[in-house]
Amino acid sequence: MKRLIAGVLFSLLSVFALATAVSASFIWGYQPRLPKSLQ
């Protein structure tokens, strides 16, 4: 069960990371370093 929840959360976090990587910049405040795999 824990693994399933982790899997779902991981998918959501990955989609969010991809969405922010598509934009030219983080929209508010600080820009965290974009991982190389998303550049």
Added chain:
Amino acid sequence: MEKWAGKIAFWFKNQLQLDEEKTEVVAYSVTSLFLLFTNLCFIFIVCRLLGIVKEGFTAAFTAAALRSVTGGAHLSSSRRCTILSCVLPASFGYLGKHAGPLLSLKISAGILLLNLVWALYVVAQYAPAEVKARPIRPEKRGFYRKAGMVATLCWAVLAGYFLYAGYPALFVAGSCGFLWQTITLTPLGFTIYYRLSGKK
């Protein structure tokens, strides 16, 4: 913040046997989500206290929409960036609420036109403005520049609507947010952010 994100990413790594690349993506995503949430909360709290939620969020979202396609200068730490991202929209919202209704339609239309010409010039000249933490691939630069032009024209239509529909406060707040975002694309904007980052 980075420590928490690292710990959360490590938990995912253990649960799902992730490799280093995927763990790094999780850490980045957690950090970004946290920053987005805290920025929005701070903007809301300050604007609510000043009674300018609509105006403050208009300024913040206008700047954010352009920033998402043109990039721009960033401060050196999340704390400094959060403070500035909260103070500026609140100031623009406050200015909009109090100065907006005082402007005549002719002056407002003039401001809209000047802002539009300035924004198109800056986007054409400097967008996309990248930072070290978020490099932009050369083949993508043209796309972001065109998207910046489209965003500028969309903003002009929205600003015109605010003006003629009788929302001068939202017009002024949005215009200030937009103007500030265009400044962060220029060398002057990078210099200001460099100084605000505590560097000399």
